[in-house]
Amino acid sequence: MRFARTACLAAVAGIGATALTVVGIAAPAQAAVVDAGQACLTPDTNEAAAAARGGGSGLDHRGISAAEQRAITRQTNNQLAAKGVTAASGATALVARKVPVYVHVMRDRAGRGNVTNRQVARQVAVLNRDFSGLGYRFDLVRIDRFKNTAWHKDRRSGHYRAVTRKGGARALNIWLVDFAYLGIATFPWDYARRGAVDGIRVQYNSLPGGNIPHYSEGRTATHETGHWLGLFHTFQGGCTSLNDQVDDTPAQASPTSGCPAGRDSCPLDGTDPIHNYMDYSWDSCYSEFTQGQAARAHKMWTAYRA
Template structure:
């Protein structure tokens, strides 16, 4: 999410016009208009994020974090009828430009020494997240992790047409981070879906289905702000940090000011600021919130600063992403699916954690292993034998499977997993 200042000279004195470069704040307003419980959903998400963050601060969890590797598929949506790849002003960007962006993500999220992603800030941290282009497509065939789709349309409004973009091509968002690269209209150069997909404790059965999040999940970037080489890049946002920023939103991070005057991003180690950096320079900025003068952290990836200014994620931002990853059903599935399980000769089922407190632990997680590919039949019953939920899945491999626990009453449940005539039953305890 970036903001640029354009100088308009029309036979008059110069004037500055700020344009919104990130679609997340714009989309948030539209979601508030479309879904009556959107603000309630956000509030509950934040309260539960805070619970997990506090737990992490009071434990060694943040020291013991594992390094995640997220598979990425880049969908290039272009209007080059001849399918020419690369070159100036060509939306159908070159493979090298895509690979440069993946490299930049890894430099920034791992705070790599000797790169633009390294910093010596006292609160700067290694996010311990790697990104790699997928090597297998949804049908398990070899892939470069890059797709190319021709359309006649010259560009898209990322917020208004996000589901239209996703309808063109989208891989399973529980197995891949989908990044679409195309031309943006209306000044927006990046947009990302936020992990509000969980059924949060407190919203209850009346929670509206957030259909937009079922249709679209991922990141959209203007081709002129993707990577740092090989094509036509913008002047100030040409080092790949637009994608670093938007992936931050996809992981649950907010702008430092929460898109409000002296607002909050719920991270204590990012300064409370009046507004985002609307300059095209890296000059020092100060804010005065609650009568406290403070220097803005314009080098934070979640600000609107030019790419060359950015090089910091903080410890609290890392804790927040870990908390969001534990709350979001889709994000948890993606991380689990990114680490293929070892097959077992016979069907094996493990429930973790068990007992389960939905407020603290989230959904029921089943680790299911077997040999080769099999059709799976999974049923959840209460102790009266009443069917609560079932899943019928074809041609599955060993993996993780989830049941939502938010609506379940405290008590005992039985889950039955059947594969190729073999059935395993496990007792599950729900506590509150």
């Protein structure tokens, strides 16, 4: 998810530098400071939502085509079969779903990005609250702090993730950085070939106590963790029958911006699931995962992380 930026510059109190103002975003997390004295406004559009979450592509993960979606389904079923689990029972397989969490705070040499232990604890509490209905428990194992300006700005991300990542496939690594995105995630089916960088990168100002209007309640990490568990966006594939491969999330033509009640972007059954954590709504708009998403996440956990 990438920030939508205006051309305005506003002095950021307490940071001692000039920061780009971020406005008009509509996705589950953003990081930037808006100076209330600035008369800058970007229209609150669906394009802005996509830009906030994933840059020009509108994605906060690598692109997945419909053909690859089907290939992943076949791969997942093969993985489950190899473990003696059928595709149907894989959704409810009794596997341990305790998730050890390692948080990597990437601060720069001036100390920017150095979130507090309390903010990290509050973020993990948000994850536990949001995923409680899915049967996941997130346990904070440790917080590592690094003073490296390049890493803070998410430069050489492949390298810094590889040298700092902790734990195995079940371990959620969260790197807190300052970049033009709200968050970026890896998928569970990529762990076998990209395990060294498995995890989520999150804009540090999107944690609880951050200062991004509409995106500082910790729901960016919830959204990205959904991807880490194998969930697609609710608008994956647009207005198609394949969509996000979850039956109880209505098809959605485009990402949501804000929290527009009754939005219906697709002629297929149902209104847009604007309150779903896998849309691009405001943090305050989020409130649910569905049973279908729970079943898919459990299947992916069993196949790739158990």
